[in-house]
Amino acid sequence: MSSLALTLKKHVALRTNFRYSRKLSKTLATLSSNTEIFSAQKQPKQQQEKLSPFLNIKEALENVYDVIIVGGGITGLALANALATCHKTKLQKIALIESSNFSHIRGWKNDHDNANERYSNRVSSITPGSVRFLKEIGVWQKLDHTRVKPYQYMVVWDGVSDAQIFFDSEIISRSLSSLPFFLRQLDKKKDADDSDSIAWIIENSNIQHGLLSNLDHLQNKNHGKISIFDNKKVERIVSENNNDTRAHEFFDLSEWPIVELDDGQKLRARLLIGADGINSPVRSFANIETLGWDYNSHAVVATLNIDSTTHDNVNNTAWQRFLPTGPIAMLPLHSRVSSMVWSTTPQLAVKIRQMPPDQFVELVNGAFRLGIADLNYLYKIIENSSGTSDYDIGDEMRWRESVNTNKASSPVPPRVVGVQEKSRASFPLRMRNAECYVKNRVVLIGDAAHVIHPLAGQGLNQGIADVECLARVIERGVINGQDIGDVNSIQEYASKRYIKNLMMIGAVDKLHKLFSTDLTPIVWMRSLGLRMVNGLEPVKAEIMKFAMGMEHQSTD
Amino acid sequence: MFNKTYITRVNQNEQISGFQKVLLSVSSAFTALIDPSRQDMVATLGETTGTIFLERIRDKMLQDKIGRRILREQPIVNSQTIDLNYLRQLPKTTFGRAYVAFLDKYQVTPDSRTKVRYIDDPELAYVMRRFREAHDFFHTLTNLPTTVEGELALKWFELAQTGLPVSLLSSLFGHLRLTSKERNHLFDIYVPWAVQCGSSSKLLMNVYFEEYFEKDIDGMRRELGIYLIDDLKK
Numbered sequence: 001m002s003s004l005a006l007t008l009k010k011h012v013a014l015r016t017n018f019r020y021s022r023k024l025s026k027t028l029a030t031l032s033s034n035t036e037i038f039s040a041q042k043q044p045k046q047q048q049e050k051l052s053p054f055l056n057i058k059e060a061l062e063n064v065y066d067v068i069i070v071g072g073g074i075t076g077l078a079l080a081n082a083l084a085t086c087h088k089t090k091l092q093k094i095a096l097i098e099s100s101n102f103s104h105i106r107g108w109k110n111d112h113d114n115a116n117e118r119y120s121n122r123v124s125s126i127t128p129g130s131v132r133f134l135k136e137i138g139v140w141q142k143l144d145h146t147r148v149k150p151y152q153y154m155v156v157w158d159g160v161s162d163a164q165i166f167f168d169s170e171i172i173s174r175s176l177s178s179l180p181f182f183l184r185q186l187d188k189k190k191d192a193d194d195s196d197s198i199a200w201i202i203e204n205s206n207i208q209h210g211l212l213s214n215l216d217h218l219q220n221k222n223h224g225k226i227s228i229f230d231n232k233k234v235e236r237i238v239s240e241n242n243n244d245t246r247a248h249e250f251f252d253l254s255e256w257p258i259v260e261l262d263d264g265q266k267l268r269a270r271l272l273i274g275a276d277g278i279n280s281p282v283r284s285f286a287n288i289e290t291l292g293w294d295y296n297s298h299a300v301v302a303t304l305n306i307d308s309t310t311h312d313n314v315n316n317t318a319w320q321r322f323l324p325t326g327p328i329a330m331l332p333l334h335s336r337v338s339s340m341v342w343s344t345t346p347q348l349a350v351k352i353r354q355m356p357p358d359q360f361v362e363l364v365n366g367a368f369r370l371g372i373a374d375l376n377y378l379y380k381i382i383e384n385s386s387g388t389s390d391y392d393i394g395d396e397m398r399w400r401e402s403v404n405t406n407k408a409s410s411p412v413p414p415r416v417v418g419v420q421e422k423s424r425a426s427f428p429l430r431m432r433n434a435e436c437y438v439k440n441r442v443v444l445i446g447d448a449a450h451v452i453h454p455l456a457g458q459g460l461n462q463g464i465a466d467v468e469c470l471a472r473v474i475e476r477g478v479i480n481g482q483d484i485g486d487v488n489s490i491q492e493y494a495s496k497r498y499i500k501n502l503m504m505i506g507a508v509d510k511l512h513k514l515f516s517t518d519l520t521p522i523v524w525m526r527s528l529g530l531r532m533v534n535g536l537e538p539v540k541a542e543i544m545k546f547a548m549g550m551e552h553q554s555t556d
Numbered sequence: 557m558f559n560k561t562y563i564t565r566v567n568q569n570e571q572i573s574g575f576q577k578v579l580l581s582v583s584s585a586f587t588a589l590i591d592p593s594r595q596d597m598v599a600t601l602g603e604t605t606g607t608i609f610l611e612r613i614r615d616k617m618l619q620d621k622i623g624r625r626i627l628r629e630q631p632i633v634n635s636q637t638i639d640l641n642y643l644r645q646l647p648k649t650t651f652g653r654a655y656v657a658f659l660d661k662y663q664v665t666p667d668s669r670t671k672v673r674y675i676d677d678p679e680l681a682y683v684m685r686r687f688r689e690a691h692d693f694f695h696t697l698t699n700l701p702t703t704v705e706g707e708l709a710l711k712w713f714e715l716a717q718t719g720l721p722v723s724l725l726s727s728l729f730g731h732l733r734l735t736s737k738e739r740n741h742l743f744d745i746y747v748p749w750a751v752q753c754g755s756s757s758k759l760l761m762n763v764y765f766e767e768y769f770e771k772d773i774d775g776m777r778r779e780l781g782i783y784l785i786d787d788l789k790k
Contacts, residue, residue, distance in 0.1 A: 373615035377624065399628055403679055 065095045065227070066484070067474070068259055068269035070234060070282050072098025074204065075446030075463040076275030077211035078137070082471035084218040084226050085137045088478050089471070095227045095267055096215075097259065102230040106216075108209040109144065119147070120203045121301045121423040123339045125318070125331060125457035127199050129549020130464040134210075142210040142217075143202065149333050150197035153317040155411060156530075160324070160372055160518050162410050163527035165534040167544055169198045175541035198318070198548065199457065201331045201339065233262040237272070237285040239441075256485070257285065257441055271474075271485040272442050278432065280448035286439045292432035292451065295512070297326050298349035299454055300342045300426045304364065305418035308335055319413040320455070321368055322515035323375065327455045328367045330413045338414075340364060341454055349426040351382045357419050362393040364416045366400075372518060374400055429453055431509055433502060438494040441485040445470060450501045456508045461549055462501055469496050577674070596670045610680045613718050613761055617683070623762035630682050631766055633689035634667050643769060651776050652769030655696045662702045666692065686761065687718075693765045697777060698753075699788040700746075705738055709746035716754025718761070749785045757781035 067083065069076045080096045083089045104111075126134075134140040157164035173196070219226045239257045259267045274282025283290070308315045315332040326343030333339055342364075344352065352360065366378060374396070381391045432451040437444050446463035473493045477484040484490065514526055533539050584600040617623030631637070640659070643652040659665065669688040675681040691710075698713065700706040734742065758780045768776055777783070 371615070371618070373618040377619045380619070 063266060064093075064253065064256070064268040064270075066092040066270045067273060068095045068097065068267055068271070069273045069275055070097050070237075070259065071275035071277060071280075071446070071448070072096055072100070072102065072228075072230060073275060073277065073446070074207050074211065074460060075467055076273070077208060077215060078134075078139070078464055078467045079273060079275060079445065079471060080226060081137045081139055081211055081214055081218070082133075082467055083474065084215065086471060086475050088475045090218075091225065092474075092478065093225060093227075095229060095269075097229045097232060097234060097261065097267075099233045100231065102212060102228070105205065105208045105212050108205050117305075117334055117337050118420060119303050119333050119337055119339065120205055121303050121339065121420075121425055122204045123201055123331065123333065124204055124207070124460045125199045126202055126207075126464075127457075127461045127547070127549040128197070130461045131200065133464055133468045137214070139207075139210050139214045142214050144206055144209070147203060147206050147333075149201045149315075151199060151201065151316045151318050151332050152197055154198055154320070155317060155413075156320045157322070157410060158515065158523070158527050158530060159321050159375075160523045161527040163530040164410055165530050165540070167198060167540065169196050171537055171541050172544055172548070172550070175538065175545075198544070201318075201333055203333075204460075229261065229265075229267075232265075234276075234281055235260045235262050237281060239285075255441060269441065269485070270483065271490070273470075274442065274444040274448040275446050277447045278430070278451050280444065282442060283434060283444055283448050286442040286444075288439060288442075288444065289435045290432045291435060292430060295343075295429040295431065295453060296345065297343045297429045298346045298426045299429055300340075300344065300349050300352050300424065302340045302342075302360075302364075302425075303333070303420035303423040304330070304338050304340050304361075304416045305336060305420065306330075306338050306414040307417045308414045311414050315414065317413070319368065323367065324372060324516060324518045325375075325379070326512075327515065328364075329455070330368070337420075338416075342367065343429060343453070343455065346428070347383060348379055351385075353424045353426055355382065357421070359391070359393050360419055360424070361416050362397050364419075366393065366397050368413050370397070370400055431505060433505055436494060437498055438487060438490050440487045443470060443490055443493060449497075450505055452505045453508050453512050455512060456504075456547060458504055458508065458547065462504060465500070465549060466493075466497050469493050580674070600674070607675065607677075607680060609719055610675070610683050613687070613759075614680060614683050616759055617761055620759070620762040622764050623759075626686065626762070626764055627679065627682070630686075631764070632685075633692075633766075635665055638666055638766075646770060649772050649774070650769065651696065651765075651771055651773040654773050655693065655769070658692065658696045664692065664702070683761070690760065690765060693763075694760060697760075697773075697780070697782055699784050704734060705742050705746060708734075708742060709750050712747050712750035713754040716751045717757070717759055745785060745787065753782055 069080055076096060076098070080094060083092060083094055131140060134143075152169040154167040155164065156167070215226060215228070219228070237257055237259050239255065253268055256268045256270060257272045259269065259272070261267070272282060274280045274286075276282055306315065311317075313335055315335045315338060318329065318331050320327050320329040323344075325345055325348065328342040328344075329340070331339045331341070342352070352363065355363065363378065363382070367375065370378075378393060378396065385391055430451050431453060434444055434449045437449050445466040447459070449466065450462060452459045452462065470490075470493045473490055473496075474484050476492075477489040482489040514522070517523070533543070580600060614627070617627055640656055643656040646653040648654075666689065669685075669691070672681045672684045672688075675684055694700075694710060694713070695702065695706075698710065700710050760780070763780065
């Protein structure tokens with residue numbers, strides 16, 4: 001015991017030196033779990049004297065953490081899970097701070113009423129790449145799978161020209177087949193497993209619940225090494241603070257940022273992780289600027305009741321139509337329920353949110369079926385109305401559909417028959433990318449680092465990919481005994497994720513701009529492009545793999 | 557009062573192939589040029605070339621409240637649906653009276669328009685038909701005579717309003733058969749007026765003419781943004 005105290009005394013003037021910090025972090029790890037060793041009553045007096053700096057260090061380091069994750073959204077929780085699961089990193093002292101109360105999420109299973117087929121309006125499309133990672137950290141199994149909807153088909157079409165592209169999950173299996181090109185039709189899948197889907201539509205609260213319950217479960221296993229500070233707001237984040245004299249007696253932690261909570265607690269971090277959303281306080285603390293712009297668009301979300309009898313009672317297709325005002329998408333949740341995401345102008349978004357429900361239902365059906373001229377007319381009468389319905393969209397719809405019956409019709413989504421009450425909401429759309437993801441002792445992940453247009457369903461999946469990459473980088477740092485807060489240890493995360501995120505954000509932005517116009521030459525060009533890609537299966541397969549997060553995975 | 561006889565669908569038309577369409581458009585263009593009085597050739601030219609532009613007009617109509625009503629009710633202009641005797645009895649300042657006066661002066665009837673033959677989509681076929689049938693209303697409003705000059709000026713006016721290629725072709729080539737004096741008159745006075753008035757006035761395809769018969773014609777002109785050339789003011 002005394003030799004331990006002596007060793008510690010040797011390292012009293014501790015710098016952030018990687019050789020010493022490895023031993024220190026190991027020591028701290030054992031310190032925080034084995035409290036019995038230091039109960040003063042058991043030791044003879046002289047040893048107690050020698051132990052006292054030891055006790056002081058432990059007390060001093062009580063509020064010092066290896067990793068502090070600010071933000072308890074899906075990204076933050078996923079990172080906490082990843083670190084707590086991994087064999088090498090689970091001994092790290094981790095704190096997670098979240099301003100809202102987790103009891104809502106913990107009680108999620110009892111909240112909803114499955115029988116009424118009611119779903120939250122915040123849902124995400126989770127790609128196979130993200131699912132693979134969630135399986136690895138043991139979270140996928142903890143989701144409520146009665147409320148997880150895989151889909152195998154996706155139809156995307158141009159609202160002006162009706163040019164269409166059709167995605168099928170079998171395209172991937174065919175492209176991965178080892179048979180020659182012309183025999184691939186014969187390659188039958190042995191059994192239908194999960195990898196048959198393009199993606200899964202899951203309510204965000206389902207994912208959060210799964211992540212949190214896994215974290216609680218791990219917390220019990222790891223003897224409480226993960227500290228969860230929920231219902232606590234971050235007042236401010238500072239560094240260079242020498243007021244914390246107790247820790248300062250032993251170690252120079254002046255570089256380590258301090259997170260001050262609204263209840264007065266002050267937590268110090270070796271590595272501070274910003275998973276705190278688009279207006280990240282962690283990012284402002286690190287003086288990292290974001291570059292980007294606001295789209296002059298708001299996205300309206302709603303939960304729709306649909307009639308899938310026209311589609312064999314099966315709802316396994318995602319639909320997206322590009323209108324000049326913005327894309328409208330219908331994502332399957334259940335054979336009789338779908339989620340809608342409609343990006344449109346801010347003025348229209350307000351009106352659409354507030355319209356009477358029956359008119360709203362007709363409008364959504366029209367948005368997937370009517371010509372652009374008709375929709376422009378409907379927008380005009382909606383915008384000029386005073387709130388109570390002095391228009392009848394149903395009437396217009398019936399007339400236009402009777403006129404168009406002799407036109408060759410492309411596939412359309414199931415008809416909407418109702419909208420779940422109070423499920424209509426809207427939020428502004430933006431594109432953002434932080435100028436750097438990593439600074440000394442600070443890392444940004446998820447929306448704090450990048451924000452993307454929802455038209456390709458990539459935002460959350462990018463965040464999860466960030467988490468996977470960062471967890472691996474931290475793991476490597478811990479194995480090598482590095483100071484994981486040092487920028488050289490975590491730079492690899494930035495170099496891996498920055499380019500990938502930038503590419504995805506840029507591509508989605510260009511797509512958005514390409515489809516925001518109805519100028520004839522551009523419509524002609526993009527329709528030609530769509531039709532061509534639709535006919536070239538290998539190209540489609542590559543695009544799908546890119547969007548499904550199934551590209552070449554780094555194996556380190 | 558005019559008789560609201562609505563026909564919900566124009567009769568199905570003859571189907572011709574793309575190649576036949578091209579052949580027909582070229583030959584009708586030549587014939588229309590050589591002999592502009594061959595209204596049926598002008599009509600054929602319009603049908604074979606105009607589908608995209610008809611769609612444009614149809615879309616413009618769909619975005620206007622009255623235009624939509626016209627597309628929905630599909631009113632037809634012929635001697636059965638319009639009671640010419642009743643219009644003759646209206647006061648002189650009304651649109652209806654001016655319309656009948658025009659018909660009587662130039663000895664034309666509302667039945668003299670060529671039938672639409674080569675357009676598949678019933679709605680677009682109706683748009684073309686309405687375009688032709690409203691031609692006499694355009695004459696009444698603008699006070700242009702049915703001389704070659706007058707017709708050409710009206711074609712320029714239509715071009716400014718709709719962008720139809722048949723109007724474009726007639727505008728570009730129609731004047732080649734005029735004397736130079738007539739041509740000068742056309743381009744000095746009529747064409748500038750037609751372009752300016754046509755582009756600044758309301759799209760006449762969105763006007764439900766049948767409902768204006770009893771209204772004052774000058775008030776109507778002001779409402780639609782149409783002003784007359786000095787020559788033609790009575």
